[in-house]
Amino acid sequence: MKLAINPNPYVRSPRSTFKIMMELLLGLLVVWLCSIIYYFTKGNAKEGLFAIINVLISVLSCSLVEILFFIPKWKQEANHDIKSLLKKELNSFGYITGIILALLMPVGVAWWQIIICSIVAIVVGKMLFGGFGHNIFNPAIVGRIFALICFNTSFSYGLKDFNGSESINAGATILTEWAGNGWDLHAFNTPKWDVVLGNYAGALGETFSIVLVIVGIILCIRKVIDYRICLSYLVMCSLSALIVGCRTYYPIKFMIYQICTGGILFGAVFCLTDPVTSPTTPLGKILFGSIAGFVTMLIRFRGSSAEGVAYSILTVNMLTPLIDNLLAGRTTDKFKTKAIVIGAISLVFLLISCSYTIGVKQSDPDVNLKPVSKEVVEYHEPSLENLEVYYE
């Protein structure tokens, strides 16, 4: 009996991998369009131009590096014309890695940094492992983490700071500022509709919560990405944030702010659901999402790094072969066993998240959560009469 061994993703429907990836690309283009519109209208023309150029540079360099890897094999083939080389590249989806990588970066990243990160992402994260379908780690996340470790202090998350002033805290995001203030909701100066719509400075594609949710739901319905991973990840993140938010007097608001800031929604829709690096069994997928959610919240509340989502995606990618080993080939059709396993693990994770409340400041319930007014406070010259107050 001849066994055909093909790399994952395994597709059973008449749609090919190519068509599924094209629909994913469409979703990414929608998010990119949102970011271009945002930076052209709210920022200045330079930022908008960078929003376009960053993605184009990233896509081009990723594709070129992949083509370089395909050249030796292409030369040995019978007919080598440019068309067959381009077809190889089209089926290897390096440009999707490119656009995801650029959407994960802030708008102030330099062109040479993007090129270095895309080279590292494609070479180290994908081609050396054997190309499309054989990589262990998500290549875009590998590139993003490389940028985080090497170039983070030279980033600027937008030419206007969150409070509207022109100064930039290099490497700071809205999330690190919020964490620095002890997760105090009063220090969160962006009004709630701005947070949800994405009217604040962050990475290129991360901020548009409503758009990402709509795109995610459409992709799940079209069966392009797996709903189990998205759902378990978001549920675990939300429950952890809710438990921590109970220490403040506005738990629901806290939870929504937590989900909408940082890369949680973008990671859930585009990065975690990569079928190559996630488990194949349904129970495995739910475990995958839950562990990722737990690690995200652990790093966010207890860790000293800003990119909890990226590290958690790498962590669960590392655990995917283990999960597949333990669960593949076993029929866990019994709903009871599945429910018990998931329930037990979730309970352990949520109990641990109760310990995150240590670093959270308790908000005063009487004060209204309004953004700090942007009026300039009048400056009074100290006069001789007032001086008496200072000298007791």
Add this chain to the structure above:
Amino acid sequence: MSAAFTLFMKALLTSNVVFSLPYGICSYLGVSKSKKNSIGMGLALTFVTFLATLICFFLNMLLEQFEIGYMSTICFILVIASVVQFVEMFVKKFSPSLYKALGIYLPLITTNCVVLYVVKQTTDMSAFYGSFNITNSMGLLGDFLFILIFAIGTALGYFLALYLFAVIREKMDAAPTPKGFKGVAIGLICSAIMAIVFINGFAGVF
């Protein structure tokens, strides 16, 4: 109590012996070719580390009494070699199948950097406390307990890294890696990303 837990988790994750100050790379790359060997090697190493630390803690106190602290490397190596020999005889007698499975890996623990690294920490406890940010308020008993927890945590961290790498390697060996990279080189690159996860990802969590 929380200091002990922090030390254990630090030794396991943030200061994982394979990924942060790389020790034990030779056996890490060699043994991880099969999952069964990894489990055996990890457990054997944990046992040897625990016993060796137990003995070397008191041996170090003895050496310092006679002011021949410079003989520590030589004495520790002899202790480790004899502990490994003892464990080998033990395993041979009580579980011949495990002895056959482990093969040459058991004597290899003698030249494993991990064990010597752990027992060397007993010679300079203040540097050890400094690097892990602990304050010891229980005197000699605190020294003893902390160093034992560190030993178990380090060995289990090695075991965790080894087992995870063995599982991933099984998947990687079936993939069409470029010709020169098959085996050790792609394993090193995969370990690089695992190192980022363990060291940078969990930094500051514990």
Add this chain to the structure above:
Amino acid sequence: MEKQSKKSIFINPLIKENAILINLLGMCPVLGVTTSINNALGMGVAVILVLFCTNTFISLIRKWVPDEVRIPVFIVIIACFVTMIEYLMKAFTPDLASNLGLFIPMITVNCIILGRAEAFASKNTVVDSMLDGLGTGIGFLGSCLLLAFFREVLGTGGISFNNPFTGKQLFSFLPLEAIKMPIFVQTSGAFMMFGLILGVFFAIQLKIEESKKLKEKKAKENLAKEVK
């Protein structure tokens, strides 16, 4: 066993049978020590000294060591020499010794030294063992320097060199400082760089072997044609 010429004993371990790049032994210190060329140089010199001394000594006493206890005896001899060199380094090059930290005592359990003692020094004459020790040590130093060069240039933007005895900086040449990538000074960058270097090295090796085989095949075909 045919006698190797003195020259081949010295030259072989340098490239053809390089301990780290080909035999993949003794990699523990390579990844930890190559953060800068200074440290790599210091470690390499220490390993050369230890290899030279242990190979000579073991080759001197090889006829009087009983077979059953030879491994523990070798280990004790190696440990003695390593302790001597460790305290010499702490006395004369304190900055280097504190940078290298625990890696100097770790030379004791380095597979290279025990491997050379077991495979070569216990079976050959003193002069041969001395040459072998020197050759292996220089091969080790060479591969350490290669890795350290790449790591330092990419990680800090250039090369800087300190006087090992006093710790003062002799010169520093940092042309690429604007695009430095600090990950290469950390351990994960070490793994990545070492993996890339090994992969490229093996790929080149495979290509050389392939072209050799092709040449042999062509030579055989030509010979067959001529015979016809």
